[in-house]
Amino acid sequence: xxxxxxxxxxxxxxxxxxxxxxxxxxxxxxxxxxxxxxxxxxxxxxxxxxxxxxxxxxxxxxxxxxxxxxxxxxxxxxxxxxxxxxxxxxxxxxxxxxxxxxxxxxxxxxxxxxxxxxxxxx
Amino acid sequence: xxxxxxxxxxxxxxxxxxxxxxxxxxxxxxxxxxxxxxxxxxxxxxxxxxxxxxxxxxxxxxxxxxxxxxxxxxxxxxxxxxxxxxxxxxxxxxxxxxxxxxxxxxxxxxxxxxxxxxxxxxxxxxxxxxxxxxxxxxxxxxxxxxxxxxxxxxxxxxxxxxx
Numbered sequence: 001x002x003x004x005x006x007x008x009x010x011x012x013x014x015x016x017x018x019x020x021x022x023x024x025x026x027x028x029x030x031x032x033x034x035x036x037x038x039x040x041x042x043x044x045x046x047x048x049x050x051x052x053x054x055x056x057x058x059x060x061x062x063x064x065x066x067x068x069x070x071x072x073x074x075x076x077x078x079x080x081x082x083x084x085x086x087x088x089x090x091x092x093x094x095x096x097x098x099x100x101x102x103x104x105x106x107x108x109x110x111x112x113x114x115x116x117x118x119x120x121x122x
Numbered sequence: 123x124x125x126x127x128x129x130x131x132x133x134x135x136x137x138x139x140x141x142x143x144x145x146x147x148x149x150x151x152x153x154x155x156x157x158x159x160x161x162x163x164x165x166x167x168x169x170x171x172x173x174x175x176x177x178x179x180x181x182x183x184x185x186x187x188x189x190x191x192x193x194x195x196x197x198x199x200x201x202x203x204x205x206x207x208x209x210x211x212x213x214x215x216x217x218x219x220x221x222x223x224x225x226x227x228x229x230x231x232x233x234x235x236x237x238x239x240x241x242x243x244x245x246x247x248x249x250x251x252x253x254x255x256x257x258x259x260x261x262x263x264x265x266x267x268x269x270x271x272x273x274x275x276x277x278x279x280x281x282x283x284x285x
Contacts (some may be wrong), residue, residue: 018202019198019202022201022202022205022206025205025206026201026205029205029210030205030210030213031210031211034215034244034246034258035210035213035215035260037244037258038201038242038244038258038260039201039205041238041239041244042194042197042198042201042239042240042242045194045198045239046194046195046198049194067146068143068146069143069144069146071143072140072143072144075140078235078239079235081238081239082234082235082238082239082245083235085238085244085245086234086238086245086246086247089244089245089246089247089258090246090247093246093247102217103217103256104217104218104219104256105219106219106249106250106251106254106256107249107251107253107254108249108250108251109249109250110247110248110249110250110256111247111248111249111250111252112246112247114250
């Protein structure tokens, strides 16, 4: 393995570690639940993304056996991260007292606070 | 009858491909097993997904994916800056209403997911009449401009893909 390849892969791993750290740090540092959600949902995607790119490069260039599992992990992550963030945000609005006070108005209300419509086909 | 057997052909195809990629081994027996999963899962879940998604312009998905990938990188750097160098209380966080032109539930779900993954914004809720999204912004000086940017950058392109 040449030094250049090693450097590139190491760079991706370090930046991945950095963004993962920032995501966790944001979770601990930011003052309220809604702001805290921003840290892990974003910083973590690029953090994990960098690590996965590093892994793909390593297997492709150093081991000469291309691996596609990393792409799948990326897809699963991108599908699940917004859903879990959305669920946490909704639960927070319902549970925390006063959290829903400063929401902007919606014509028929927000789905979180209204009864579910049976068979919601337009 | 065909609709009941294969309610979501795209989902079936996706499951078969993902199944083969997961196993990392392309043999006929794996493909058949994947096809079995790909047929059974959409049937089992069709109750929760009554309509069929329509993709009008598959090529536009690539453009959309590239733009979102770039925005994710930019947003990560921005959020990292905000987290590291700003005091938490000084962030101007707001809830913003983003009015929707999109009609199809799949398009709205994609937009909601995209908003969560990109610059300092997080989808919190959808209005009961499905005409607006409730979005939380981490730090914004002009909430209306943020909403307009989301509509211009993502919703316009999603409309091309789905409607």
